Amino acid sequence: MAGEHPELDELQATYKAAVEAWIAAIHNEEALVAVNHSVAEVDKWEQAHFAEDEMRSAVKDAKAKYEDALREKFFGF
Secondary structure, three states: OOOOOHHHHHHHHHHHHHHHHHHHHHHHHHHHHOOOOOHHHHHHHHHHHHHHHHHHHHHHHHHHHHHHHHHHHHHOO
16 A cells, blocks of 8 residues: 555655654663752753653644544545
C-alpha cells in the first residue's frame, strides 16, 4: 500500500520520525536523572526535560496532521 498515497506516506514518515526523536529525548532525560546532580548537571537535566517536552509537542502536531489527512481520505472531511 506504500506509494499509493505519497502525501499520506510523507505525513506518516514525519510522524514516525517525530516519535523517534521524542524517544531519544526521553532517553537523554532518563540518562541525566541517573547521575549525581551538581548544579551543572541539574541544568543539563532541566534542559533535557524542556527538549523532551518540545519533542512531545512535535509528535502531537505530526500526529494531528496525519490523522487529519487520513480523515480527509477516508471520510471526506
